[in-house]
Amino acid sequence: MLLTKGQRFRSDFPRFGLPQFADRLPTSVAEPFLQLSLNDIHALRVDLSSTSLPRVTVTADFHCVTTWSYPQVTWRGVGFRSLYTLYCAHYRSRSTTMLPPIRGAVIHGRDGCRTTLSLKDLLSDDVLIADTLGEQPLSVEHGAPLRLIAPAHYGYKNIKYVTKISFYTKMPVVKTGLLWLLDHPRARVSKEERGRLLPQLALRYAYRHLIASTVKRFNDAVVKDK
Numbered sequence: 001m002l003l004t005k006g007q008r009f010r011s012d013f014p015r016f017g018l019p020q021f022a023d024r025l026p027t028s029v030a031e032p033f034l035q036l037s038l039n040d041i042h043a044l045r046v047d048l049s050s051t052s053l054p055r056v057t058v059t060a061d062f063h064c065v066t067t068w069s070y071p072q073v074t075w076r077g078v079g080f081r082s083l084y085t086l087y088c089a090h091y092r093s094r095s096t097t098m099l100p101p102i103r104g105a106v107i108h109g110r111d112g113c114r115t116t117l118s119l120k121d122l123l124s125d126d127v128l129i130a131d132t133l134g135e136q137p138l139s140v141e142h143g144a145p146l147r148l149i150a151p152a153h154y155g156y157k158n159i160k161y162v163t164k165i166s167f168y169t170k171m172p173v174v175k176t177g178l179l180w181l182l183d184h185p186r187a188r189v190s191k192e193e194r195g196r197l198l199p200q201l202a203l204r205y206a207y208r209h210l211i212a213s214t215v216k217r218f219n220d221a222v223v224k225d226k
């Protein structure tokens with residue numbers, strides 16, 4: 001199997017994430033609502049369980065920045081581009097002004113985890129809001145009820161329990177203390193954009209040593225919550 005620079009395939013698809021979110025596993029699955037807004041106004045709430053937007057299927061390798069990958073994951077849900085088109089129509093129906101050019105978005109997870117992506121990256125064909133993994137509804141471990149999937153980008157751009165996507169006319173930056181250094185604005189796997197400023201090779205080796213303890217930490221948290 002072909003794998004990009006610095007990545008190694010795992011035989012399982014673990015629950016994983018930033019260590020501070022390990023214990024914030026939602027204990028129940030929320031309603032599949034997604035809020036879209038522009039510059040924090042003109043909000044639109046979409047119910048993904050009843051929307052007539054077309055369903056799409058995307059199969060792709062999943063790549064965590066800490067160097068583990070899991071091959072050929074099949075996600076189903078609603079294509080991001082069709083949600084964006086719906087949002088643009090909503091804006092036009094509510095506003096007397098033209099839709100200003102949108103640069104990027106903050107993607108918010110219910111556990112407090114968030115990140116940014118440019119609109120250009122979000123509008124790629126393979127980006128979706130997924131509610132299904134394989135043949136099953138998305139599990140809580142993997143982000144139920146909804147998660148953003150952007151396969152060309154490292155796992156940390158693929159926000160679980162996504163509740164809100166806030167568009168902005170200026171490219172947003174999320175202030176997450178030191179984590180800012182780890183949040184590359186694009187985080188493309190093909191370009192090995194693992195983090196900001198820091199050398200990619202150093203990150204590759206530093207991260208690799210964190211995998212086993214992080215998997216354990218996330219597994220233990222699941223057990224504790226049950």
Ligand SMILES: Nc1nc2c(c(=O)[nH]1)N[C@H]1C(S)=C(S)[C@@H](COP(=O)(O)O)O[C@H]1N2
Pocket residue numbers: 013014015016017018021022063064065109110111112113141142143155156157158159160161
């Ligand atoms: N809400 C939320 N989304 C998140 C994370 C998180 O901690 N919270 N971690 C990210 C990281 S670093 C990775 S690798 C993937 C892991 O997804 P998985 O738990 O489905 O394997 O989720 C990403 N999305």
Ligand SMILES: [Mo]
Pocket residue numbers: 016017063064065066155156
């Ligand atoms: Mo990750």
